Amino acid sequence: MSLGAMSPGAVRTLIILGVLVLWEALPRLGLVPMLFLPPLTTTLVAGFSDWRVYGAALVVTLTEVAAALVFAVGGGILIGAFVGALAGPRRILLPVFSSFYAVPIVVLYPVFTAWFGIGSESKIAFAAIYGFFPTMLATAAGIQTIDPNLVLTARSMGATPVQRLLRVILPASIPTLLAGLRLGGALVIVGVVVAEMLISAAGIGYLVTSSRTVLDSPRVFAGVLLVLVIAMGFDMAMRVVERRCAAWGGGAPAQVPRRRPIARETGQANAA
Amino acid sequence: MQPLAELKPVVDEAIAPERPIIQVSGLDHVYPSRDGPVHALSDIALTVGEGRFVVIVGPSGCGKSSLLMMLAGLRHQTAGTILCSGRPITDPDPDRVGVVFQEANLFPWLTAIDNVAFPLALRGVSRAERAARANAMLELVGLGDAGGRYPHELSGGMKQRVSIARGLVQDPPVLLMDEPFAALDEQTRMAMGEELLRIWSATRKTVVFVTHSLTEAVYLADEVLVMSARPGRIVDRMEVELPRPRTYEMMAGAVFGRLRDRIWQQIKAPAR
Ligand SMILES: Nc1ncnc2c1ncn2[C@@H]1O[C@H](COP(=O)(O)OP(=O)(O)O)[C@@H](O)[C@H]1O
Ligand SMILES: [Mg+2]
Numbered sequence: 001m002s003l004g005a006m007s008p009g010a011v012r013t014l015i016i017l018g019v020l021v022l023w024e025a026l027p028r029l030g031l032v033p034m035l036f037l038p039p040l041t042t043t044l045v046a047g048f049s050d051w052r053v054y055g056a057a058l059v060v061t062l063t064e065v066a067a068a069l070v071f072a073v074g075g076g077i078l079i080g081a082f083v084g085a086l087a088g089p090r091r092i093l094l095p096v097f098s099s100f101y102a103v104p105i106v107v108l109y110p111v112f113t114a115w116f117g118i119g120s121e122s123k124i125a126f127a128a129i130y131g132f133f134p135t136m137l138a139t140a141a142g143i144q145t146i147d148p149n150l151v152l153t154a155r156s157m158g159a160t161p162v163q164r165l166l167r168v169i170l171p172a173s174i175p176t177l178l179a180g181l182r183l184g185g186a187l188v189i190v191g192v193v194v195a196e197m198l199i200s201a202a203g204i205g206y207l208v209t210s211s212r213t214v215l216d217s218p219r220v221f222a223g224v225l226l227v228l229v230i231a232m233g234f235d236m237a238m239r240v241v242e243r244r245c246a247a248w249g250g251g252a253p254a255q256v257p258r259r260r261p262i263a264r265e266t267g268q269a270n271a272a
Numbered sequence: 273m274q275p276l277a278e279l280k281p282v283v284d285e286a287i288a289p290e291r292p293i294i295q296v297s298g299l300d301h302v303y304p305s306r307d308g309p310v311h312a313l314s315d316i317a318l319t320v321g322e323g324r325f326v327v328i329v330g331p332s333g334c335g336k337s338s339l340l341m342m343l344a345g346l347r348h349q350t351a352g353t354i355l356c357s358g359r360p361i362t363d364p365d366p367d368r369v370g371v372v373f374q375e376a377n378l379f380p381w382l383t384a385i386d387n388v389a390f391p392l393a394l395r396g397v398s399r400a401e402r403a404a405r406a407n408a409m410l411e412l413v414g415l416g417d418a419g420g421r422y423p424h425e426l427s428g429g430m431k432q433r434v435s436i437a438r439g440l441v442q443d444p445p446v447l448l449m450d451e452p453f454a455a456l457d458e459q460t461r462m463a464m465g466e467e468l469l470r471i472w473s474a475t476r477k478t479v480v481f482v483t484h485s486l487t488e489a490v491y492l493a494d495e496v497l498v499m500s501a502r503p504g505r506i507v508d509r510m511e512v513e514l515p516r517p518r519t520y521e522m523m524a525g526a527v528f529g530r531l532r533d534r535i536w537q538q539i540k541a542p543a544r
Pocket of ligand 1: 303304305310312330331332333334335336337338339502
């Protein structure tokens with residue numbers, strides 16, 4: 001069977017399986033030194049035999065990610081919507097934010113640890129800022145793509161400013177908000193892990209770095225694997241949310257359960 | 273400009289026999305713009321009799337949309353008064369005026385029926401009543417069984433029908449339509465014209481319909497108002513004495529041709 005004849009899902013599964021098999025086979029066959037890449041099973045054993053340590057690190061990292069996500073995505077979407085929707089702030093603030101975005105904020109991380117200490121606070125602050133700017137800029141750009149005719153139409157029906165915001169602008173922004181959430185979430189995960197790897201005493205990033213300094217490859221890769229799991233978990237959560245919202249997006253998958261239209265209640269009697 | 277001057281008196285002499293529902297006098301509008309003020313409308317006076325189908329025809333850019341926006345209360349005129357049912361129009365009032373735009377402007381996140389029910393939802397009409405009234409409107413426009421579909425699942429003509437249903441759902445005595453079929457292909461456009469006349473005769477609304485198509489104007493109207501190029505003013509007014517229901521064959525007749533010609537003479541003169 002050729003690859004072209006398979007469903008995209010099947011191809012995806014096949015690729016993942018292939019990677020896992022290679023991960024196990026390459027070091028076992030001596031094609032890659034075990035120090036560079038320990039076999040998958042060795043990595044898993046290292047992780048599971050130390051599950052208390054990894055579990056605790058996971059909790060620390062996830063907590064930091066969640067807190068940073070609230071600031072980065074909440075703040076990014078709120079301020080981005082504000083900046084994008086109003087011409088005045090857009091003209092003044094957008095260039096400022098855009099140039100901030102160009103600064104590699106990671107060089108400031110040591111400063112963050114000086115301000116917030118080497119505990120979770122500095123990671124949260126760093127990741128929040130790291131995720132904030134792109135989320136805000138994406139939201140500001142997305143808000144401007146809302147069709148102004150929809151707002152005009154609502155106005156012609158007598159919609160109040162609050163109704164226009166809640167019933168038109170907000171739902172029309174959902175694709176933008178989701179894109180912002182996805183981007184912000186991915187960056188926050190990166191930000192937290194990088195911060196943990198640089199200066200810290202806890203979390204998965206810290207485990208990876210500290211294992212690396214003693215050349216304990218299986219434990220390094222166990223940490224890497226855990227970060228992968230977090231990223232994939234976030235991706236899956238996003239997919240669920242996107243599916244929920246995609247019913248009206250055009251080209252939405254057919255199996256999406258639709259929001260029940262009010263027609264079901266009284267209309268079908270006439271139609272039948 | 274000379275032929276226009278000769279025709280001018282026609283406008284003032286004519287008085288609609290029906291009770292007037294829209295009365296416009298001394299209407300003037302100037303848009304401020306970067307390249308100096310744009311005089312869009314000049315000294316517009318018109319009266320629309322109750323239950324009439326009035327078409328405003330004129331070259332593009334002559335201020336038709338501006339005029340309609342003001343009739344809808346969506347934009348404030350520089351000078352002049354607009355009365356609807358004897359009271360001034362200053363803000364959108366869906367109890368008096370429904371609006372249908374060139375684009376259907378349906379909310380993509382709502383099903384057809386929820387789109388039609390949207391104006392009712394804004395006013396807190398109960399769910400059951402909303403469903404019943406929206407369904408009745410969908411039946412009226414021939415889409416009784418499409419209520420559960422999202423806008424992206426509807427053709428251009430169907431979308432515009434939903435938009436008409438939405439414009440009628442609050443049962444306003446007046447329906448304003450701004451080139452509602454201009455974005456449709458020729459066949460759909462013809463069919464929609466016929467459909468609109470059917471809806472109109474079923475509901476007995478007063479319709480003010482804007483178009484730049486001469487054929488559409490004569491085919492639909494009881495009365496045609498011809499606007500000149502910018503600054504838009506009404507340069508001619510004519511009764512269309514063709515019997516109803518209108519048929520496709522009438523378009524080839526002498527009366528139709530004469531009226532079409534008369535409009536053409538007015539609007540070609542200042543053509544740029
Ligand atoms: N918001 C605006 N600001 C400045 N000029 C405008 C604006 N809206 C319309 N105009 C100008 O007013 C004139 C009439 O426009 P419009 O009412 O849209 O004409 P029509 O619908 O007949 O094509 C045009 O010349 C247009 O450029
Ligand atoms: Mg127009």
